[in-house]
Amino acid sequence: MEKFKLLMMVSPRMGHLTQALELAKLMLARNNQLSITALIMELPIDPHGTARIQSLIAATNVEGLHFHHLPAPEDTSDWNITHRMGFTFKLLEYQKPHVREIASKTKKLSGLLIDLVSTTMIDVADELGVPTYLFFTSGAAFLGLMLHFQTLEDEQNRGISDLVEGVSHLILPSFAEPVPIGVLPAIATQKEHWSTFVLKWTRDYRRAKGIIVNTFSDLESNAMSSFSLDSYYGKTSLPPVFPVGPILNRSQIHTQSSEDYSAMMKWLDCQPKTSVVFLCFGSLASFHPDQVQEIAYGIERSGHRFLWVLRQPPANEGGFPRDYENLELALPEGFLDRTASIGKVVGWVPQLAVLSHSAVGAFVSHCGWNSTLESIFCGVPIATWPVQAEQQLNAFQLVRELGIAVEISLDYNQQKENQALVTAEQVEKGIREIMDVEIEVRIRVKEFSEKSRLATKEGGSSYFALGNLIQDICSRS
Ligand code: UDP
Ligand code: UDP
Numbered sequence: 238m239e240k241f242k243l244l245m246m247v248s249p250r251m252g253h254l255t256q257a258l259e260l261a262k263l264m265l266a267r268n269n270q271l272s273i274t275a276l277i278m279e280l281p282i283d284p285h286g287t288a289r290i291q292s293l294i295a296a297t298n299v300e301g302l303h304f305h306h307l308p309a310p311e312d313t314s315d316w317n318i319t320h321r322m323g324f325t326f327k328l329l330e331y332q333k334p335h336v337r338e339i340a341s342k343t344k345k346l347s348g349l350l351i352d353l354v355s356t357t358m359i360d361v362a363d364e365l366g367v368p369t370y371l372f373f374t375s376g377a378a379f380l381g382l383m384l385h386f387q388t389l390e391d392e393q394n395r396g397i398s399d400l401v402e403g404v405s406h407l408i409l410p411s412f413a414e415p416v417p418i419g420v421l422p423a424i425a426t427q428k429e430h431w432s433t434f435v436l437k438w439t440r441d442y443r444r445a446k447g448i449i450v451n452t453f454s455d456l457e458s459n460a461m462s463s464f465s466l467d468s469y470y471g472k473t474s475l476p477p478v479f480p481v482g483p484i485l486n487r488s489q490i491h492t493q494s495s496e497d498y499s500a501m502m503k504w505l506d507c508q509p510k511t512s513v514v515f516l517c518f519g520s521l522a523s524f525h526p527d528q529v530q531e532i533a534y535g536i537e538r539s540g541h542r543f544l545w546v547l548r549q550p551p552a553n554e555g556g557f558p559r560d561y562e563n564l565e566l567a568l569p570e571g572f573l574d575r576t577a578s579i580g581k582v583v584g585w586v587p588q589l590a591v592l593s594h595s596a597v598g599a600f601v602s603h604c605g606w607n608s609t610l611e612s613i614f615c616g617v618p619i620a621t622w623p624v625q626a627e628q629q630l631n632a633f634q635l636v637r638e639l640g641i642a643v644e645i646s647l648d649y650n651q652q653k654e655n656q657a658l659v660t661a662e663q664v665e666k667g668i669r670e671i672m673d674v675e676i677e678v679r680i681r682v683k684e685f686s687e688k689s690r691l692a693t694k695e696g697g698s699s700y701f702a703l704g705n706l707i708q709d710i711c712s713r714s
Contacts, residue, residue, distance in 0.1 A: 240272040240301075241347040241714050244340055246358045247372075248325050249280040251289050252520065252607065253352045255486045256374050256451060258297055261350075263484065265301040268707050273350070274303040276339065278332050281313050282324055285557060307335050320554070322354075322434060329357050337361045347714040348446070354434075356441035368446035368713050370706070375606040377452045377460035377480060378634055379422075379627045380442075381411020381469075386425060387439040388471035397426055410469035411460035413638050419648035420629035443473050447709055451482040451610065453692035453699045456639070456685065477709070479702045483610040483689050485589060497583070501544070504581060505591070508542055511598030514668050515591055515617075517546035518603040522624040522651065523558035524550075526567065528658055533569050535664025536580070541672050543580040544591065560584035592617050599671040601645065601664075604631040616686030618642060618678045620667040622659065624651045641682040643670045 247257045254277075261273045277294065279287040294304055310331050316324065340346060340361055348368040351358050353375070362369040373380050389395040400407060406415035424430050442448060454461050457480070463469055464478050505513065516536070518524075524532070529547065536543050548558035549567065561567050564582055573582065588608065591597060592615040600617045602608045603624040609631050612619050619642035621632035629650065635642035645667030646659050671678070692699040 238270065239345055241268075241270055241711050242343055242345060243271065243273045243348055243350050243710070244336070244343065244346065245273055245275040245350040246336060246355050247275065247352040248329065248354045249278050249283070249286065249290060250325070251286060251293070253354075253374055254290060255293060256484055256607070257350070257352055257372055258293070258302070259484045259486060260372055260449065260451075260481070261302055262299050263481070263703060264707060265299060267703060268711075269301065270711070271707070272301050272303070274305055274343075276305050276307055276332075276336060278307045278328060279309050280321075280324065280328065281309055283321070283556075305339065307332050325354065326434070329355055333357060333361065337364070340365055340367075345714070347710055351445075353442075354438060356438050356444075359441055359444045363444070368710070369444065370447045370449060370710065371442055371445040371476075372449045372451075373442075374451050375627055376609075376631065376634070377450050377457040377464075377478065378409075378411040379606075379630055380448065380450060380478070381460045381463055382409055382416075382425065382630070383435060383439045384442065384470050384475065385410055386431075387436055388469075390436065391440070392471050396428075397421075397431065398428070401426070410463040410466070411457075412634070413459040414633075416630070416633065417648070420623075420633045422627040422630060423650060424626065443475060445476050446713070447476050447479055447706060449479045449481055449706060451484050451606065452480045453482050453689055453697075454480050454702075455688040455692065455698065456613070457634075459638075477705075479706045481699045481703045481706065483614050483693070483699075485611060485614060486607060487589065498587070501581065501583060501586065502590070502594070505544070505594045505596045508596035510595050513542045513544055513596045514539070514599045514601060514620075514672055515544045515546075515597050516601040517586065517588060517591075517608070518622070518624060519605040519608060520557065522603050523548050529567055530569055531658055531661045532664055533572050534661035536668065537569075537572065537576060538661060538665040539668040539672070541579075541668055542596075543576075544586070544597075545580065545582045546584070546586055546588075547582050548584055589615075599668070601668065601671075604628045604635065604642075606631060609635065610689070613641065613682065613685050614689045616683045618671050618675065618682045620645045620671040622646050622667075623649060639681070639685065641678055641685055643667060643675055643678060 247254050265271055316327050346367050349362045350370050353373050359369045401418050406417050409416050424435050549561050551557055589611050592611050600612045601620045604621050621642050622645045623629040623632040629648055632647050636644045645663055691697045
């Protein structure tokens with residue numbers, strides 16, 4: 238029998254690509270009539286990222302999953318863009334004719350699978366008369382926020398600045414609690430960013446035949462049920478939303494040397510159960526030297542055992558945080574000696590492996606969506622310290638709606654000018670609360686962990702949603 242062929246088109250961000258490949262693997266495991274070809278594009282301004290993408294592909298060997306490298310642009314000097322997102326946008330436009338050519342040559346193409354920023358490719362699918370499925374790698378509540386804001390703007394001419402004027406909270410259909418203005422993400426509130434990128438993506442989401450979300454129904458029941466009420470999301474009906482998560486990144490590339498990795502895991506093996514607080518702020522965040530000092534003092538004063546992932550700010554704008562050449566210079570004098578018996582400061586860890594370790598008792602996290610799902614899956618309670626993007630909203634959901642986290646900070650935003658330091662006292666208090674006090678939070682996160690595991694098992698809600706998605710794809714071919 239002829240296979241159902243999908244082309245997968247994902248922007249060159251590791252975070253998007255790793256999750257999309259995990260989704261592809263799950264789909265292929267469920268239905269061997271599918272065949273998925275990932276069209277890989279690389280970001281010439283990011284050689285480090287390109288190397289990571291290449292090693293990810295080299296490490297992926299799954300029947301039915303194929304890779305096709307799109308040509309890299311030869312000269313981008315006249316693009317005049319240094320910002321990662323602007324560059325990605327331009328690169329997607331550059332790749333569009335290549336994608337069109339491949340798609341039109343693919344016999345019996347069943348559809349395109351794209352990520353949340355590659356929406357320009359929907360034009361290609363429409364021209365060829367095949368469906369597009371969009372993979373949204375953040376949560377359903379945030380998806381709802383984008384769709385709701387776009388509805389108000391396009392149908393009622395009410396921009397975000399009008400909505401937030403003179404109010405402290407907004408009632409949003411995908412959130413159970415009123416959302417404080419301070420936790421709205423900069424991508425929605427900064428006019429230029431919203432109208433250049435996000436508004437356009439959101440309009441495009443409605444053109445997809447399905448939106449696949451990395452979440453599970455029990456985690457975001459409010460958001461999921463809001464999608465079935467048309468009145469919240471305007472006149473243009475929404476495509477069906479498939480909550481298929483948690484999709485976890487199980488193929489993490491070890492950038493640590495294997496000796497460092499095994500030394501760290503051995504150290505964890507020697508620590509008592511749930512005694513270690515783990516601090517990690519994702520792949521993109523790094524802190525100002527003064528803030529690093531405050532964190533260090535806060536950890537030390539809490540008296541708890543710790544594993545702290547610390548990297549210095551990128552060398553240039555749009556780059557990635559790097560390991561410190563000399564950690565001692567970044568930390569308070571004598572910190573490493575004083576804490577040598579109870580803690581470790583490291584540059585990069587395979588986070589899922591750490592969170593799965595029984596010695597880890599709590600997670601101080603920036604609440605990136607992947608980190609959020611990983612912590613829930615592992616049943617580790619969170620102390621929230623969001624840094625940018627939609628992380629403040631995620632933190633708000635975790636603390637106020639789900640009760641599986643305590644707040645170190647809810648509305649810290651690295652992109653805000655004059656952002657105040659989070660003090661050592663706040664860090665100490667947050668760590669003590671999550672490690673010593675909040676038994677209820679610990680119990681609740683274990684319940685959600687159980688639910689997250691059940692969701693993807695046979696008969697679970699995400700298992701069911703993935704089946705529906707595959708059926709939808711096959712029935713249109
Ligand atoms: N990653 C890694 N080693 C690194 C940096 C990133 O394994 O040194 C992986 C990690 O598993 C994570 C993903 O890359 O899932 C995040 O990539 P990236 O920093 O590109 O994030 P994005 O820009 O997509 O948010
Ligand atoms: N990650 C990791 N080691 C690190 C930092 C990050 O493995 O030292 C992984 C983490 O497990 C997660 C991803 O990188 O899968 C970060 O994604 P998230 O959405 O949490 O945040 P982002 O990096 O996009 O800010």
